[in-house]
Amino acid sequence: MPHTRATHCPLCGSNLKPTDWEGRTRPKCQGCGFVYFFNPASAAAGLVLDATGGKVLLVRRRIQPFRGAWALPAGYQEIDEEPQEAVRREVSEETGLEVEVQRLLDVAWVGDDPRKPANVIIYLCTVVGGQLRAASDVSEVAWFSLTDLPEDMGFDNRDLITRFLDRE
Numbered sequence: 573m574p575h576t577r578a579t580h581c582p583l584c585g586s587n588l589k590p591t592d593w594e595g596r597t598r599p600k601c602q603g604c605g606f607v608y609f610f611n612p613a614s615a616a617a618g619l620v621l622d623a624t625g626g627k628v629l630l631v632r633r634r635i636q637p638f639r640g641a642w643a644l645p646a647g648y649q650e651i652d653e654e655p656q657e658a659v660r661r662e663v664s665e666e667t668g669l670e671v672e673v674q675r676l677l678d679v680a681w682v683g684d685d686p687r688k689p690a691n692v693i694i695y696l697c698t699v700v701g702g703q704l705r706a707a708s709d710v711s712e713v714a715w716f717s718l719t720d721l722p723e724d725m726g727f728d729n730r731d732l733i734t735r736f737l738d739r740e
């Protein structure tokens with residue numbers, strides 16, 4: 573995991589040294605004593621349904637991982653926003669649609685993302701405005717029938733939608 577290869581303290585810039593600390597070897601600052609804990613990122617994804625409730629909004633990813641595959645609109649949470657704000661912002665940036673969060677659906681652990689592991693918070697959303705257009709890091713955006721999803725889907729989004737359908 574390249575993101576764990578920090579060499580300098582983010583607080584004072586001194587060298588970090590691998591140190592046994594609370595059950596793991598962690599980089600510890602030789603200057604100020606800061607201990608570097610690596611945590612998963614937090615991300616938010618929207619399972620956005622159309623007015624009939626039968627179609628889901630998917631984006632075709634223009635970046636890795638799963639470049640070229642279809643996925644739920646999603647992205648990392650900014651440091652100063654709540655998860656629900658993050659999902660509304662990401663859906664708007666990637667699809668042009670303004671959405672409202674209906675409820676929390678799921679939390680998915682994505683441990684194999686080469687950028688960094690993440691907890692992805694998935695919200696059920698409905699459209700309240702905007703104009704459909706692909707932007708940001710997606711090349712295409714489209715509505716798909718929940719029972720006729722595209723073959724090439726990224727992450728475990730197909731399983732996630734299947735679980736959603738099984739529960740409803």
Ligand SMILES: [Zn+2]
Pocket residue numbers: 581582583584585586601602603604605606
């Ligand atoms: Zn330091």
